[in-house]
Amino acid sequence: MKRFLIQAAGLFCAVLHSGLISSQNITPAILQKYWSASWITVPGAPPNGYGVYLFRKTIELASQPATFVVHVSADNRYKLFVNEKLVSLGPVRGDLQHWHYETLDLAPYLKSGKNSIAAQVWNEAEWRPEAQISLQTAFIVQGATEALNVINTNSSWKCQRDSSYTPLRVAIPGYYVTGPGELVQLAKQAKNWQSLDFPDGDWKSAKTIFSGNPKNIQGQYGTPYGWMLIPSTLPQMEFKAERFAKVAKVQGIEIPAGFPNTKVDLNIPANTIATILLDQGYLTNAYPALQFSGGKDGSISLQYAEALFSKSPNKGNRNEVEGKQMIGRKDSLFADGSSNQTFTTLNFRTYRYVQLRIITKGETLTLHDISGNFTGYPFQLNSSLNTENTEIQKMLEIGWRTARLCAVETYMDCPYYEQLQYIGDARIQALVSLYNSGDERLLRQALDQMDQSRQPEGVTLSRHPSYTPQYIPTFSLWYIGMLHDYSRYGKDIVFVKNKLSGMRQILDYFRGFQAADGSLHDVPYWMFTDWVTAKDWVAGRGPLSKDGSSAMLDLQLLWAYQLAADLETKLGIKESAGIYQARALQLKKTIQSKYWDASKGLYADRMEKDLFSQHTNSLAILTGMLAPEQLAPLGKKLISDTNLAPASIYFKYYLHQALVKAGMGNDYLKWLDKWRENIQMGLSTWAETSELNTSRSDCHAWGSSPNIEFFRTLLGIESDGLNFSKVKIQPHLGEIKKISGSIPHPNGALAVSYEWVQNKWNIQVDLPGKTTGNLMWKGKILPLKSGVNKFVL
Structure with missing residues (x-):
């Protein structure tokens, strides 16, 4: 070893x-x-x-x-x-x-x-x-x-x-399912x-x-x-050496200069108890690595945490350590007294903080080194964004770290607590991968595995692989959205065609729970939409009508029908497209008559028209429920109406797309207060929920949506056809006067730049070969060809 x-x-x-x-x-x-x-x-x-x-x-x-x-x-x-x-x-x-x-x-x-x-x-x-x-x-x-x-x-x-190995039980509050710690007796x-x-x-x-x-x-x-x-x-997987940034706290021993950032011997005398709190400086996935000598019959334990707790579940600022306690997964080992003993874990650990506790008996233990070896899917960052706005750069850095830590052999919702590949998370993660790296392999595997999880009745599991099956039927609808995303931004249209039969089976499953008017009723299992604390939200499921229907569920189904019809149309399967178009039209009429409240200018969450949310109204915009002149008023209410149940950091991905469609994209940077709060609270990755003090996971890649929208909304780079064969460039620069960037594209690199000079915009769009498109600029449609396109507007 x-x-x-x-x-x-x-x-x-x-x-x-x-x-x-x-x-x-x-x-x-x-x-x-x-x-x-x-x-x-x-x-x-x-x-x-x-x-x-x-x-x-x-x-x-x-x-x-x-x-x-x-x-x-x-x-x-x-x-x-x-x-x-x-x-x-x-x-x-x-x-x-x-x-x-x-x-x-x-x-x-x-x-x-x-x-x-x-x-x-x-x-x-x-x-x-x-x-x-x-x-x-x-x-x-x-x-x-x-x-x-x-x-x-x-x-x-x-x-x-x-x-020599024995499992160590993990005592962590909440849903923790990523495996035991290890108790290792090196003498064996x-x-x-x-x-x-x-x-x-x-x-x-x-x-x-x-x-x-x-x-x-x-x-x-x-x-x-x-x-x-x-x-x-x-x-x-990638494997890269990492050093701890500093000692955050120490008891029972003096620390030599340079430890732990450099390799230096640390002597723990006989009959000593030493506790050292190490700070990586940021969250990481790594195999911890120890090398030490002597210390016969002594013990070393390593305990890992994303953050320290003031009192569970309260975390406070993640940079603060005083008055806080360590709660987390632990590994322990007993020294055999020989020279150059080594230890590393079977699987990687996720941590920012590692508490090292060394107990010696009758012999000195010399710790030669402690470090980590980062691991993760070997994504390469192939996008760039050049701006003087340091906040944008900071958010991109944090978002990319979050996305990377949530991607190893599968996409994962979080690396510390679950390591499970959920469709709702993976849809966002997939576009982060495409916009920032262009590497499709993990994305295609995720679509394969979700398709493989599909049950005989037609619905997929919410997550896969998973020892325990879990059903969230709404995530099956997001699977259709994820497949549609890949058809637009990915390379392999044959791959998409091979998934159409599974898509149809999912929609047939939901057909069995639609009433005569198309509205969904009494769909079994967990109909999760978002983590929201508001009236009649139950475990992430929005309010239901007395008849069991729900506007947000009907709107999710409507969107799935629309995306399925679009896929079938573009792939030349007109009969199937016609079926989904007809179902979408019927459902659209039902939603309008059942949930629209003209007096408030909002769609209600249920037919009683007593509860309203950002979720329902965002989905209404995204599914084309409103006439063009209605979009801006509803978009403004999404921002200003404090009576609406708010979207969490996860569902803001859809909220922000709705606001852009409502014509408010120039305000995108004003919508990122939750991400600013993460930074202020000392997080180096995006937390799972909007309640940062008590958020279980400190690393959920569904919060990395700015790593999409800085390119799609701000720079305006979006697909406008199958396989990204055609490009739509529609920037939303707001107050920005100079910015440029590039993303990977199936045909090469795609770059844009914008600069305000002498009361005019100098714009350049560089398209890769075999790619055309349009620049959408203040109501004008300007054609783009492969190669360099320059405009002064």
Whole structure:
């Protein structure tokens, strides 16, 4: 493990760039036939109990190979080492019908002669994260060709249970489902077990379970079983070394200069209790890494938190530590007294603050280093925004950090508490990815996984993968919105076409709960809209009429019909488009007659017309319920009417789009007070809810919508056709006199600049090849061609 600490950051960079093989290059035999490799486990190990297991095999090669491609997976998780170097973590989470394997080229890590292949595999059993689906403890490696079958998992592999690990229960208020802490007794660990010369003669021969079988297996009576294997389409996760910024508080010991920002020895004398509160300076996802010597029978614990608590659930300013307490996930280890002991966690931890507590017995413990290794999906920031407005830059920075921490092998609502991929969150996260990076792979996987979660009755699950199914039917409607977004901004229209049947099934599901007038009634499960504390809002579901109907639910369904009709029309499927257009027209008439209050100039939340919200009226604008002359008055009421139930930081994504459609886009920067409050409260990421003092999660990417709107609303860059083939540029600059920026586009980079000079605007729009569009400027429509377009207006 010492080598892991020293080499991991550079190694993962190598894996990211040279080790991963495209799933398109996998041979047909791997994709369609039973593998010659078997799933293996440790003999006598409980199939579904908690445990950490070690597997190893020595292979001999006549020379260093030019390529050595393998396919690797495990249940629950694995770390794969080649000649002591960590080369892969996985697998990407999925479900049993879609179990991922990574495809890697091990050649850069192999040599002539003997080579050590080793894997650490663990099953957290009943402690496992909610996002982790499982069958039983198992591991598999398959050579890509018959010539590479020497590496295949079978009984020739040696194995042993690592008895040093015990799960630590987590006591955190609220919904926490991301796994246990670890209690590790280093004296029980096998030293250097990944090395070539490790004596494994007394290790057991691995027990085979059954052959690996791909999901799309051909023949064999159509009865695949167990893990139905599919290739991962994702790259390896990023892995980057991080240092803690400072010591925020210390008790029981003197801290040497430079600690912890630089590597310096910290001696904890015998019979001492030392408590050190470390501040990363910002929230991060990282594998903590410790290196220390001595301290036999002493203990070290690491406790992790996004923020400290004055008294749960109150957090206050996240920069403040005095008078506050640590509540969070914890790892503990017992030292064995040897030199250069090391520790890192099985899975990453999310933290800004880490409380390090060291208790020594009769021997001094020397802490050589403590640091972290950041991990996350390897998004590259390919957008830019140039402005003298430092607040915009700060918000972009925080939004991008938030989006990155909520994206690892899937999109996640939050990295600390849940790590679950919800559709409502992912729709916003997807556009953040496209506008800021252009990398579509995680987005397409999310759409695949949501489609795969669809139940026999037609509705998708609210989140997937998830060990416990959860139904939020409104999120199925947002799935249609997310698919429509991808059709406009993404590259692959064939991918979209293959999802249309699932979209139709979702709408058929809702059809079963529509009355004769089209209004929804008594839809089961959790009809969540937003986290709102207002009259008759129940657990995020808006007010219902006496007959069980709801304006905001009817409007969400209307929007889904409209988007489905638009997709079907643009893809040339006129019959289906006509069906959805007719349903939308009927529902639109019902909404108008049932919920419009002419005296107030507002749409009510329910037919009794006693409650009103920003949500219902935002959706009314976005679905085209109003005539053009009605938009501005309603938009102004959305801002000024304090009787409306307010949108949270999440639903402001839709509120702001409605205000822009109402002609108020020049005021966009005036609508960001909630984000300003986050900054003032010391957050380095956007909180889950608008009540910042008590917000459970300090990192929810659904709050990163400014990372879309600074480009879409402020700079005015928007798609105006399938695959972003046509562009609409309609800026809303407000008081800004000079600004420029660019975003990634399927055909290249797309850049704009605006500058007010001598009472005229100098405007330049640079479109990538094969792309046209229009500049919308004060009622004028000015055509744009590929290349450089310049205007003086």
